[in-house]
Amino acid sequence: xxxxxxxxxxxxxxxxxxxxxxxxxxxxxxxxxxxxxxxxxxxxxxxxxxxxxxxxxxxxxxxxxxxxxxxxxxxxxxxxxxxxxxxxxxxxxxxxxxxxxxxxxxxxxxxxxxxxxxxxxxxxxxxxxxxxxxxxxxxxxxxxxxxxxxxxxxxxxxxxxxxxxxxxxxxxxxxxxxxxxxxxxxxxxxxxxxxxxxxxxxxxxxxxxxxxxxxxxxxxxxxxxxxxxxxxxxxxxxxxxxxxxxxxxxxxxxxxxxxxxxxxxxxxxxxxxxxxxxxxxxxxxxxxxxxxxxxxxxxxxxxxxxxxxxxxxxxxxxxxxxxxxxxxxxxxxxxxxxxxxxxxxxxxxxxxxxxxxxxxxxxxxxxxxxxxxxxxxxxxxxxxxxxxxxxxxxxxxxxxxxxxxxxxxxxxxxxxxxxxxxxxxxxxxxxxxxxxxxxxxxxxxxxxxxxx
Amino acid sequence: xxxxxxxxxxxxxxxxxxxxxxxxxxxxxxxxxxxxxxxxxxxxxxxxxxxxxxxxxxxxxxxxxxxxxxxxxxxxxxxxxxxxxxxxxxxxxxxxxxxxxxxxxxxxxxxxxxxxxxxxxxxxxxxxxxxxxxxxxxxxxxxxxxxxxxxxxxxxxxx
Numbered sequence: 001x002x003x004x005x006x007x008x009x010x011x012x013x014x015x016x017x018x019x020x021x022x023x024x025x026x027x028x029x030x031x032x033x034x035x036x037x038x039x040x041x042x043x044x045x046x047x048x049x050x051x052x053x054x055x056x057x058x059x060x061x062x063x064x065x066x067x068x069x070x071x072x073x074x075x076x077x078x079x080x081x082x083x084x085x086x087x088x089x090x091x092x093x094x095x096x097x098x099x100x101x102x103x104x105x106x107x108x109x110x111x112x113x114x115x116x117x118x119x120x121x122x123x124x125x126x127x128x129x130x131x132x133x134x135x136x137x138x139x140x141x142x143x144x145x146x147x148x149x150x151x152x153x154x155x156x157x158x159x160x161x162x163x164x165x166x167x168x169x170x171x172x173x174x175x176x177x178x179x180x181x182x183x184x185x186x187x188x189x190x191x192x193x194x195x196x197x198x199x200x201x202x203x204x205x206x207x208x209x210x211x212x213x214x215x216x217x218x219x220x221x222x223x224x225x226x227x228x229x230x231x232x233x234x235x236x237x238x239x240x241x242x243x244x245x246x247x248x249x250x251x252x253x254x255x256x257x258x259x260x261x262x263x264x265x266x267x268x269x270x271x272x273x274x275x276x277x278x279x280x281x282x283x284x285x286x287x288x289x290x291x292x293x294x295x296x297x298x299x300x301x302x303x304x305x306x307x308x309x310x311x312x313x314x315x316x317x318x319x320x321x322x323x324x325x326x327x328x329x330x331x332x333x334x335x336x337x338x339x340x341x342x343x344x345x346x347x348x349x350x351x352x353x354x355x356x357x358x359x360x361x362x363x364x365x366x367x368x369x370x371x372x373x374x375x376x377x378x379x380x381x382x383x384x385x386x387x388x389x390x391x392x393x394x395x396x397x398x399x400x401x402x403x404x405x406x407x408x409x410x411x412x413x414x415x416x417x418x419x420x421x422x423x424x425x426x427x428x429x430x431x432x433x434x435x436x437x438x439x440x441x442x443x444x445x446x447x448x449x450x451x452x
Numbered sequence: 453x454x455x456x457x458x459x460x461x462x463x464x465x466x467x468x469x470x471x472x473x474x475x476x477x478x479x480x481x482x483x484x485x486x487x488x489x490x491x492x493x494x495x496x497x498x499x500x501x502x503x504x505x506x507x508x509x510x511x512x513x514x515x516x517x518x519x520x521x522x523x524x525x526x527x528x529x530x531x532x533x534x535x536x537x538x539x540x541x542x543x544x545x546x547x548x549x550x551x552x553x554x555x556x557x558x559x560x561x562x563x564x565x566x567x568x569x570x571x572x573x574x575x576x577x578x579x580x581x582x583x584x585x586x587x588x589x590x591x592x593x594x595x596x597x598x599x600x601x602x603x604x605x606x607x608x609x610x611x
Contacts, residue, residue: 016519018483119504122501
């Protein structure tokens with residue numbers, strides 16, 4: 001027996017010896033034991049029930065720590081199989097194989113993910129026995145929320161609001177077109193999210209990922225058997241069709257060639273983010289294309305719908321938003337890097353060292369706030385957009401989280417959540433700055449420079 | 453009213469963990485730690501389809517044994533027991549049939565309600581089967597001294 005297994009076993013106070021009795025029922029008895037790890041020996045004291053030397057035994061040690069009012073924690077167990085041989089007053093275990101679980105080593109959520117295949121196999125077996133599909137169920141609302149990763153639509157809401165605000169500052173505003181722009185952007189984003197799951201399943205990246213979190217590792221609805229690959233492909237295609245249809249309607253209504261060009265770029269970036277032949281995310285271009293798509297493309301698109309032209313100001317205003325959304329993806333890729341690497345996805349965290357990834361985050365976040373500050377102070381964008389600097393402390397919290405929990409997906413979740421808030425808060429404050437400027441211009445005869 | 457000796461009844465009511473041994477594909481013993489739920493007549497356990505190999509084993513061979521031996525998990529009770537019996541799997545609808553034993557489960561692990569509210573995050577964990585065990589024979593050791601021969605009690609219908 002290997003030394004490591006025996007050393008683990010030695011930490012338990014007692015063990016159970018189980019074997020199959022002559023009547024076919026398993027027999028169990030608790031027993032005292034001692035290990036000599038250097039000799040690879042497990043010695044069990046004789047028990048009142050004679051331990052068998054003529055058949056396979058299963059030896060199990062388990063541990064929990066009771067938590068009154070909650071249940072328990074610190075779950076771990078170790079199971080060994082082999083045969084026993086009498087030596088003096090003791091029985092010695094021979095030729096053991098082992099299996100076990102320790103939630104401090106393999107967190108419960110990872111253990112669950114590693115068992116998805118067994119669940120699907122068992123449900124498949126039940127389906128065959130019964131002649132009807134037996135599948136895991138969730139309410140349609142939850143299934144839709146999970147499959148589309150709807151909460152992440154803030155990545156679409158922020159740039160579209162910003163584009164509309166930039167146009168409003170110049171006197172262009174139509175609420176109907178603004179709502180349609182939002183719906184078109186949301187549909188394309190849903191199409192992208194779902195397509196991403198489809199292609200990550202086809203490439204094996206999501207199947208190889210045993211540490212998904214609510215921010216990374218995809219929606220898992222395919223891995224958990226809630227929806228099939230085909231159903232997800234259909235949802236994605238439908239969402240793209242709705243988004244493209246609304247986009248075409250806006251192009252025709254606004255008679256804007258610029259809008260058509262932006263829309264085509266947006267859809268192409270979205271589709272080829274994970275789809276072959278380009279598979280941009282596999283080539284290490286995922287962060288950049290996400291930044292472009294959810295930054296300049298959406299801000300400029302929303303602006304063009306309102307103003308029927310392009311604008312340098314909208315482009316500049318979109319840069320901090322682009323960097324922040326790229327950073328959302330960048331940080332979410334940290335726990336996925338092993339699975340991504342195995343599937344050939346050359347994301348930045350796959351290609352860079354821990355130090356470089358951590359410093360890269362800080363550099364990018366500082367750059368985003370620096371660009372915003374310079375643009376606002378120089379008057380390229382309204383000065384009240386400096387409000388977005390209020391989100392800067394969040395960037396440092398995320399940075400600290402990455403530094404401390406880089407190797408621990410579940411502990412990194414707090415930083416991933418703060419990073420999503422960073423994008424949302426900085427984007428909404430930027431939008432709020434524009435709205436202050438719009439209102440000041442509308443309400444005051446000669447608004448002070450600080451408000452415009 | 454159960455025929456089980458009072459110390460064994462108390463262990464079953466108190467224990468937060470037991471070891472369930474089933475018979476594997478090759479006839480080998482296979483043991484899993486689980487929460488024993490006791491209604492005074494039958495022992496119940498639930499198993500997610502994620503960890504369903506034990507269910508396959510029980511369907512193939514329903515002979516099982518349940519051991520309780522950890523004083524820490526039994527509120528300080530030092531007695532030890534091993535209960536042999538016949539198991540059956542109840543899984544009419546893996547999505548909700550197991551909720552029949554929720555009151556027993558909740559009593560030992562109140563946190564399960566919290567996890568149930570997060571069902572959307574663990575959909576497969578809450579697709580579950582119930583293992584129902586009818587005890588047939590009990591071995592128990594006063595004070596947990598398994599170096600001694602056990603006391604034995606048998607179900608009236610088996611005697």
